Amino acid sequence: MRLVLSLLIMFIPFISFLVNAETKSIVCNGCSSEEMQIQAERSSNRYKQSHVVVLDFVDETARKYSLVPSDGRFGKPIMTSNESYITSGEQHDIDLIFSYRKELIRVIKLAEAKSQISFPVFSPQQHSTTSSNSTELLYAGEVKAKGSPYDFMTASYYQNGIYDFYFEGPDAQLSHIISDTLDKVNIPDMKEMGAYLRIIFVSNSDGTGPNGFLSVTFDVVTQTFDVIGGRDGDKNTVPLSSSDVLGKDFQFTSGEDKAKFEKYSSTLVGGSTSGSGGCTLQVVASKQVGDRYIYTYTCE
Numbered sequence: 300m301r302l303v304l305s306l307l308i309m310f311i312p313f314i315s316f317l318v319n320a321e322t323k324s325i326v327c328n329g330c331s332s333e334e335m336q337i338q339a340e341r342s343s344n345r346y347k348q349s350h351v352v353v354l355d356f357v358d359e360t361a362r363k364y365s366l367v368p369s370d371g372r373f374g375k376p377i378m379t380s381n382e383s384y385i386t387s388g389e390q391h392d393i394d395l396i397f398s399y400r401k402e403l404i405r406v407i408k409l410a411e412a413k414s415q416i417s418f419p420v421f422s423p424q425q426h427s428t429t430s431s432n433s434t435e436l437l438y439a440g441e442v443k444a445k446g447s448p449y450d451f452m453t454a455s456y457y458q459n460g461i462y463d464f465y466f467e468g469p470d471a472q473l474s475h476i477i478s479d480t481l482d483k484v485n486i487p488d489m490k491e492m493g494a495y496l497r498i499i500f501v502s503n504s505d506g507t508g509p510n511g512f513l514s515v516t517f518d519v520v521t522q523t524f525d526v527i528g529g530r531d532g533d534k535n536t537v538p539l540s541s542s543d544v545l546g547k548d549f550q551f552t553s554g555e556d557k558a559k560f561e562k563y564s565s566t567l568v569g570g571s572t573s574g575s576g577g578c579t580l581q582v583v584a585s586k587q588v589g590d591r592y593i594y595t596y597t598c599e
Contacts, residue, residue: 321485322363322389323348324396328493329357336380339364343378350383352393352484356400356493361385361393388483396484399476400492404439406473407496410465411440418443418506419464441497441512448500448511448529448537449559453566461498462522473519488525489516495527502532513537532556533591541568544580545598550591557594568598 323346327338335353342351343366352363364380385393442465450457477486489495495514502508513529529537533551538544544564551557565580578598585594 321482322350322352324352324354324393324484324487326354326356326487326491326493328355330355332362332382335362336364336382339366339380340378343368352385352389354393354396354487356397359397363389386483388481392480392482392484392486395476395480396486399473399486400494402472402476403489403492403494406466406469407440407494409469410442410496413465414442418445418501419460439494439496441499443499443501443506445502445504446500446510447556447559448513448531449563451498451500451513452526452537453559453563458524459522462517462524466517466519466522470519470522477520488518490525490527498529500532511537531560535560538564538567541598544568544596546595548593548595550588550593552591557592564596 323342325338325342327335330338330353335355339351339353339362348366350363350365352361354361363383363385365383367379367381369377369379442461444451444461446457451461480486495516498513498515500510500512502510510532511530514527515524516527517524526537526539528539531537533549533556535549535551536543538547544567549560551560561580568578568580580596580598582594583597585592587593
């Protein structure tokens, strides 16, 4: 009897975890039920869960699948799935997730409208370096900011300023929706929901002088951005990893733009432009085409 009680006590935390664990959600917009089922089975290797909820934000539908491993041909394990019953708690959270995405788009549209009237202008100051590193994405809107993509990528105060200017306050309803969930189904992040924001950078305080853009998503809990990609004012693709920099050609019309690019790119390759740590970002080839100078980089 004591052995049975001891085993029960040992398994209580495990049983509690199973009861309270969130069901992982994945997104499959505009998918048929068959396509949803395929995505559920494909997700098994990534999430290692026995259940998954597949969300379709286009048709506002959701399906839950039980994932069951079985032996396939030649004994190779495969994952099969069966559609399962969505509990009331899970349905509660699913409804809130659909509401969350609608509110997210509304907040972005409010920011876009505000950007037509005014936008943040930042004064140069000492700042620390930071950087951020398949759902079809929906363009949800754009906002404007004075500066360049590399100001954004290397300055936390710059990112925070843009977030506070456009989203602090309007994001309150998003936070409220999150607090109302029962933690039965996890809320996908903005990128998984298939929406993104474009930040348009300008050189002048009156909004003129196009200077590149970044496509980003943001997290209302941490109030941070995640960069998907973009271009700078010289039409270069903004690199997001060392492989995007090394051995590639980049063109610049001014020494200031080149210096900003090199300062940011050195953080990607784990080095510097001055040799103060790690490898040193260096130009290995250069040429002039009209008023533009084209450089090829390495790190030694």
